[in-house]
Amino acid sequence: MPTPFYxxxxxxxxxxxxxxxxxxxxxxxxINKNESHHGxxxxxxxxxxxxxxxxxxxxxxxxFYKGEEEEEYLE
Numbered sequence: 001m002p003t004p005f006y007x008x009x010x011x012x013x014x015x016x017x018x019x020x021x022x023x024x025x026x027x028x029x030x031i032n033k034n035e036s037h038h039g040x041x042x043x044x045x046x047x048x049x050x051x052x053x054x055x056x057x058x059x060x061x062x063x064f065y066k067g068e069e070e071e072e073y074l075e
Contacts, residue, residue, distance in 0.1 A: 005054055013057055014064075020057065023064055027053035 007017065014020045028049040035049075056062040 005058075009058060013060070019064065019066075020054075023062065024050060024053045024057065027056060027062055 010017075010020055014023070031049040031052055053062065
C-alpha cells in the first residue's frame with residue numbers, strides 16, 4: 001500500500017493545493033498515456049500514476065512556471 005501524503009509534505013514545493021492537483025493530474029495523464037503507447041505497464045505494476053506524480057513533486061523532478069516566468073521560458 002502506498003504511503004499516504006499530507007498537505008504539510010508539499011509546503012515548500014508548491015504554492016497552492018489547487019496547483020498541486022492540476023500539476024499532479026496532468027503528469028498522471030502523461031504517465032498513463034506513455035505506458036499505454038509503449039507497453040511499460042509491467043514496469044510500474046501496483047503503483048498508480050497519481051502516486052507516481054506526487055512522488056515526483058516531492059523529489060523535485062516535477063516543477064511549474066506561472067505567469068511572467070512562463071512567458072520568459074517560452075521566449
